[in-house]
Amino acid sequence: MVELYYWTTPNGHKITIFLEETGLDYELHPINIGRGEQFAPSFLEIAPNNRIPAIVDCAPADGGQPLSLFESGVILEYLADKTGDFLPRAGRERYVVLQWLYWQMGGLGPMAGQNHHFRNYAPEKIDYAIERYLRETARLYGVLDQRLEDHEYVGGDKYSIADMAIWPWIKPYEKQGLDIEEFPNLLRWFRNVEARPAVARAYARAEEINPQNGVEMDEEARRHLFGQR
Missing domain, CATH: 3.40.30.10 (Glutaredoxin)
Incomplete structure (x- = not known):
């Protein structure tokens, strides 16, 4: 349990x-x-x-x-x-998955979180902060879109804990001020994960x-x- x-x-x-x-x-x-x-x-x-x-x-x-x-x-x-x-036990495939897991932990999560805060929760609108975190979140979307251009999933050919970590941070893309249609590879992956019964x-x-x-x-x-x- x-x-x-x-x-x-x-x-x-x-x-x-x-x-x-x-x-x-x-x-x-x-x-x-x-x-x-x-x-x-x-x-x-x-x-x-x-x-x-x-x-x-x-x-x-x-x-x-x-x-x-x-x-x-x-x-x-x-x-x-x-x-x-959902995580290879050893070898380079394991570290590929883990690097994307840590990318989410150290990059996408904190930046999207600040994006959410200044766009939706801050008691006053600070244009510099809103723009700064919007741009960084968009950059990270672009990094992910490029990765997914020739990979079915973030860690490679198989669904992994990297996908599970990243997908919930992409789901509220509208609240982040982003248009997911601008990232076609990311959109394809997003819909594939969304369709999983466990999700x-x-x-x-x-x-x-x-x-x-x-x-x-x-x-x-x-x-x-x-x-x-």
Whole structure:
């Protein structure tokens, strides 16, 4: 059993997609980040950086005590190694997948996140910030579009944890101010991943937990999400 501490954000969706793809037995524990549940002491024991997602693997492969992990990238890598699915075990193919996973973690996620913040959540519109993150997100879309020109999936010929990590950050492209039609290879890949039944099931779980599939951005949410030091 994998216990998943989760909210309906792109980083959360990565893990539900993996779990639905593999059929691993899991239990969802919603952590409503707009209501400050990520600061509860019980959650901080699992995720000291007070961010979702986090997991507790109650039956780790080494047979030891339950293992808790935070950070979505390492969770994907760990679960892929645990199951033997969606990440080559060795060789150059493994590192190709991992480089794109880390590209998402270090590039696409942070830049698209800042794009979302300044376009949709910032209390005042700062034109420089909006333009700066729009351009960088568009550049990263272009990098991905070029990669997909001669590869079916981001990591190569096979669907992998790199696709699972990247796709939820592309899904809200309209909120990022981008036209996905301008990136034809990316669009083809986006539709292929979108058509996977496990992706649909993962997003259906999100709908059950949080029908608006996001964060209700009231003053309390702003305080919890943007007001911490």
